[in-house]
Amino acid sequence: MKILLVSANREHSPYPVFPIGLSYLAAPLATAGHELAVLDLCFEQKPETALEERLASFSPALVVVSLRNIDNVTWPGCRSYLAGVREVVSVCRRTARVVVGGSGFSLMPREILAYVDADYGVVGEGEEVLPRLVELIGQGACPSGLPGVLARGADAFQPALPVERIATPDRNLFDVARYQRQGGMANVQTKRGCPFACIYCTYPLLEGRRMRLRPILDIIAEVRALVEDHGVSYIYFVDDIFNYPTEFAEQLCRAMAAERLAINWSAFINPAFMPPGLLDVMLAAGCDAVEYGTESGSPVMLKNLGKAFTVADVREGSRLCRERQVDFAHYILFGGPGETRETILESFSLMDELEPTAIIAMTGIRIFPGTPLHRTALAEGVIDTTTNLLEPVFYISSAVRDELTELVTSEAIKRKNWVVPGLEVNISDAMLEALRMFPVKGPLWKLMKRLGRSRIRPL
Known part of the structure; x- marks a missing residue:
């Protein structure tokens, strides 16, 4: 069967992200004997025209549309x-059947399938179930009851089983080099699953709580191919937490160092699992920046947000980075349950003490079904069972709801290393375009130390 794979993501802020989820589907579909073509809408100036042209030239019988995110999870500057x-689905359904999937779709599959009006949806990991769905479609058989598949007009589906052996994504049909040029990096996944309990996080919903680790030799081969076949010089490990399990992270880093690949990289780190020896091995393997999902500098808020570390862990992780002169950033979420003016100022105070390269702060927390935050929002009357969560809805503590934006803006603008996307403190689309003029690979926040005074609407 001729199948067109479409990446629907068009977001460029803070940088365009390679459609790794769709690339994971290419190999099993090709192995099953299907003829594939790819249309990545991220760089298309006229997406509908590009789509119509590809449909006409390739004439697929089936189109698979990957939805990475449903909005930019940024308040108050939210975009759906x-x-x-x-x-995209409407154009494709004129000539082909359409399957929608991806992490964004799997957050609210029934609602999204009804909204976009596709024929089928794949909920969760699609590498194993999608080829089976395609086979049934080709046979004219009904896929009802196939785990992980939701049919148009249906309300129920069976959950898909998690993929036990995570294979290597097939990037050969994609323009990897363009993401390296315009995004500054490629992305690699080393594991799936999250055993932690952050109240807002969707990773356990999408990937399950049981961790599944990729074979280290497979990861090394993937990184080598990115370097040698696609000219990639920087990668970002997209795991929700790179350094857990600690032993696995250390083994991977030692293997990367032994390969002596011409690559630098960064990743999200949990400060509770950062022994000095691990950071040293990471640096030897090419790591040049560390991102901490800290979320708050207040002990009360760390507990309220379900974080698995303490302020002492945050201090220690920061100290290790400063001693080794490696760039590091802390991510902060303002407005969660129990947030007050005092807890917000605690976060600013701790960041002043730690002096990271950058702090990236978000105001308000996007509410997604199935999370503990969703249950809290229902109990507090922030939302009710009829609230349409397809549109961005954010939780903001009642104690700071009226002053959150003013307080965070007034404090962040005093500090040149703070970035607040929703409030446009030290960030805007124009600024991001300008920063990419610098010969930098990796996270743009590494350039914060080159900036002068803070700005609300820079450049």
Whole structure:
């Protein structure tokens, strides 16, 4: 069967992200004997025209649309992507059947399938179930009851089983080099599953709580191919937490160092699992930046947010980075349950003490079904069972709801290493375009030390 794979993501802020989820589907579909083509809408100036042209030239019988995110999870400057996806599906259904999947779709599959009006949806990991769905479609058989598949007009589906052996994504049909040029990095996944309990996080919903580790030799081969076949010089490990399990992270880093690949990289780190020896091995393997998902500098808020570390862990992780002169950033979430003016100022105070390269702060926390935050929002009356969560809805503590934006803006603008996307403190689309003029690979926040005074609407 001729199958067109479409990446619906068009977001470029803070940088365009390679459609790794779709690339994981390419290999099993090709192995099953299907003829594939790819259309990545991220760089298309006229997406609908590009789509119509590809449909006409390739004439697929089936189109698989991957939805990475449903919005930019940023308040108050929120953008929903679903209307654009619905347009894509509408164009494709004129000539082909359409399957929608991806992490964004799996957050609210029934609601999204109904909204975009596709034929089928794949919920969760699709590497194993999608080829089976395609086979049934080709046979004219009904896929009802196939785990992980939701049919148009249906309300129920069976959960898909998690993929036990995570294979290597097939990037050969994609323009990897363009993401390296315009995004500054490629992305690699080393594991799936999250055993932690952050109240807002969707990783346990999407990937399960049981961790599944990729074979280290497979990861090394993937990184080598990115360097040698695609000219990649920087990668970002997209695991929710790179350094857990600690032993696995250390083994991977030692293997990367032994290969002596011409690569630098960064990743998200949990400060509770950062022994000095691990950071040293990471640096030897090419790591040049560390991102901590800290979320708050207040002990009360760390507990309220379900974080698995303490302020002491945050201090120690920061100290290790400063001693080794490696760039590091802390991510902060303001407005969660129990947030007050005092806890917000605690976060600013701790960041002043730690002096990271950058602090990236978000105001308000996007509410997704199935998370503990969703249950809290229902109990507090922030939302009710009829609230449409396809549109971005954010939790903001009642104690700071009226002053959150003013307080965070007034404090962040005093400090040149703070970035607040929703409030446009030290960030805007124009600034991001300008920063990419620098010969930098990796996270843009590494350039914060080159900036002068803080700005609300820079450049």
